[in-house]
Amino acid sequence: MRYLPHTPEEIAAMLAAIGKSSLDNLFDPVPADCRMTGAWDLPAAKSEWELNDHLRHLAATMRVDEHTKVLVGAGSYRHHIPETVRSLASRSEFLTAYTPYQPEMAQGTLQGIFEYQTLTARLLGVDVVNASMYDGASALAEALLMGLRIAKKKKRVAVAKAIHPHYRAVVRAYLQPAGYEVVELDFLASGRTDLSGLANLDDIAAVAVQSPNFFGVIEDLEAAAATIHGAGMLFVTCFTEPLAYGLLKNPGSCGADIVCGEGQSFGIAPSFGGPGLGMFGCKEPFTRNLPGRLVGETKDLEGRRGYVLTLATREQHIRREKATSNICSNQGICAMTAGMYMASLGGTGIRQLARLNYDKTQYCKETLRNAGATMVFDGPVFNEFVVEFPTDFKPAYERLLAKNIVAGLELGALYPELAGRHLFCVTETIDKQTMDTIAAEVGA
Amino acid sequence: MKELEELHLPDDIRYTDEHEWARITGETVRIGVSDYAQDQLGDIVFVELPAIGDSFGKGDEFGTLESVKAVSELYMPMSGEVVAVNTALTDSPELINQEPYEAWIVEIKPADRSEYEQLFSAAAYLDLLKG
Numbered sequence: 001m002r003y004l005p006h007t008p009e010e011i012a013a014m015l016a017a018i019g020k021s022s023l024d025n026l027f028d029p030v031p032a033d034c035r036m037t038g039a040w041d042l043p044a045a046k047s048e049w050e051l052n053d054h055l056r057h058l059a060a061t062m063r064v065d066e067h068t069k070v071l072v073g074a075g076s077y078r079h080h081i082p083e084t085v086r087s088l089a090s091r092s093e094f095l096t097a098y099t100p101y102q103p104e105m106a107q108g109t110l111q112g113i114f115e116y117q118t119l120t121a122r123l124l125g126v127d128v129v130n131a132s133m134y135d136g137a138s139a140l141a142e143a144l145l146m147g148l149r150i151a152k153k154k155k156r157v158a159v160a161k162a163i164h165p166h167y168r169a170v171v172r173a174y175l176q177p178a179g180y181e182v183v184e185l186d187f188l189a190s191g192r193t194d195l196s197g198l199a200n201l202d203d204i205a206a207v208a209v210q211s212p213n214f215f216g217v218i219e220d221l222e223a224a225a226a227t228i229h230g231a232g233m234l235f236v237t238c239f240t241e242p243l244a245y246g247l248l249k250n251p252g253s254c255g256a257d258i259v260c261g262e263g264q265s266f267g268i269a270p271s272f273g274g275p276g277l278g279m280f281g282c283k284e285p286f287t288r289n290l291p292g293r294l295v296g297e298t299k300d301l302e303g304r305r306g307y308v309l310t311l312a313t314r315e316q317h318i319r320r321e322k323a324t325s326n327i328c329s330n331q332g333i334c335a336m337t338a339g340m341y342m343a344s345l346g347g348t349g350i351r352q353l354a355r356l357n358y359d360k361t362q363y364c365k366e367t368l369r370n371a372g373a374t375m376v377f378d379g380p381v382f383n384e385f386v387v388e389f390p391t392d393f394k395p396a397y398e399r400l401l402a403k404n405i406v407a408g409l410e411l412g413a414l415y416p417e418l419a420g421r422h423l424f425c426v427t428e429t430i431d432k433q434t435m436d437t438i439a440a441e442v443g444a
Numbered sequence: 445m446k447e448l449e450e451l452h453l454p455d456d457i458r459y460t461d462e463h464e465w466a467r468i469t470g471e472t473v474r475i476g477v478s479d480y481a482q483d484q485l486g487d488i489v490f491v492e493l494p495a496i497g498d499s500f501g502k503g504d505e506f507g508t509l510e511s512v513k514a515v516s517e518l519y520m521p522m523s524g525e526v527v528a529v530n531t532a533l534t535d536s537p538e539l540i541n542q543e544p545y546e547a548w549i550v551e552i553k554p555a556d557r558s559e560y561e562q563l564f565s566a567a568a569y570l571d572l573l574k575g
Contacts, residue, residue, distance in 0.1 A: 288490065288492065313510050313514070
């Protein structure tokens with residue numbers, strides 16, 4: 001395929017065919033204040049050597065190199081990536097493959113995605129998982145739209161304030177212009193979501209709760225399911241750290257109707273915040289309302305096992321404006337990678353790794369407590385927690401940064417009421433020495 | 445696909461231009477899709493049914509039919525409240541292909557029985573199909 005720009009002759013021919021005098025004339029319907037009229041504000045072109053230098057300089061300003069210990073999660077998690085995942089996922093057969101429209105040409109990709117779906121469904125305790133969404137945030141927005149579709153005439157959804165603030169922003173961007181209202185549910189002193197006022201809210205199609213939530217606190221999903229279903233609403237759960245379900249009871253068996261979240265933890269480096277993948281699944285009765293691609297297993301005319309995209313009538317190339325979503329793709333290589341990661345660790349490995357994250361986090365909490373810090377919420381946590389220091393933490397934070405340790409995320413920008421408190425994340429990449437160093441600086 | 449002359453269009457029921465049929469069954473009215481509709485759709489694999497107790501106006505969308513190649517909406521020939529749905533279609537949606545006039549989809553208590561008289565007779569419906 002050639003990627004050459006159109007020649008002036010071709011542009012003139014196309015304009016003539018549609019009866020436009022010029023490109024400006026073609027773009028006339030776009031409001032003037034949405035159009036760029038000035039010159040491009042771009043620096044002069046650089047040579048390859050200069051450009052490499054420039055990028056090296058930019059990279060050096062970031063604390064994401066292998067020498068730095070980062071105790072920040074907040075939706076993006078550093079985990080060891082097994083070499084099996086790295087070498088398999090970088091195979092060109094997977095890396096360059098595009099969407100598998102032709103099953104006769106794409107059995108490998110389809111089988112890989114089918115295995116991703118199967119492993120994710122087992123992890124989350126749901127009947128059906130799709131081939132992935134763009135990321136955790138858009139998956140949550142799609143889950144709530146799905147809830148509105150199932151509930152038919154209701155116009156509101158409720159989301160926990162303890163859901164990642166970026167996810168809630170994406171939910172508002174998806175729902176509000178479409179005329180839906182998003183109600184937020186506050187959190188209690190435990191850090192868990194307050195569902196006590198739910199029965200007094202009307203017109204709510206679905207309620208979304210994140211667990212572990214943005215503060216790291218594990219929500220009581222079974223109690224939430226009872227309350228939410230009791231109020232005649234659908235129960236949506238989301239997550240930013242799927243590893244937690246190696247240890248915790250999965251959301252499906254707790255009663256969630258739709259389960260979604262970010263899958264970056266599974267074999268994908270945090271990079272600069274992406275790419276990741278939106279994991280998305282539901283209980284069987286809601287399958288026809290599921291957004292996105294779905295790979296199914298079938299048999300060919302000779303009875304041999306094969307894989308093919310299925311239930312495509314939900315999708316917009318067939319269903320047009322009545323489609324369940326306008327998503328036309330999935331995070332192919334990221335979903336494949338997450339599948340490889342889950343297969344590499346296995347059920348036992350995921351459980352052990354989750355336990356290790358939990359234990360290290362408990363150790364970190366304990367050492368900080370001994371150094372005089374207090375836990376802001378008393379609910380149980382997995383690998384993140386919010387902590388308050390007796391004195392201004394900034395000097396200690398700077399000293400730790402000089403020692404290549406990024407000690408948590410200050411919450412003021414995301415939750416003004418929690419200004420000065422820090423969200424810490426402890427994965428298996430954080431060693432005891434690092435945690436002891438932090439405690440020593442806090443106590444100093 | 446069938447030629448128009450091959451279509452089975454019973455005389456004792458009425459039709460709509462969206463290819464539903466309505467049959468008076470005592471106090472209620474049963475609703476399904478015509479032979480033409482099932483033939484055009486091909487193998488039907490899923491029927492989305494409304495809930496019992498749902499109320500619809502004439503022309504309202506009340507469900508969907510999904511075949512291997514398309515999805516189409518179902519529209520109410522008459523206004524009324526759903527008193528029964530044909531749950532046999534959940535497991536055997538192909539009944540609509542096999543017996544389109546036995547495989548009713550919903551049964552309603554009509555709000556205005558005179559709406560039945562406004563629907564097409566078999567002959568008028570065939571004229572409509574012939575264009």
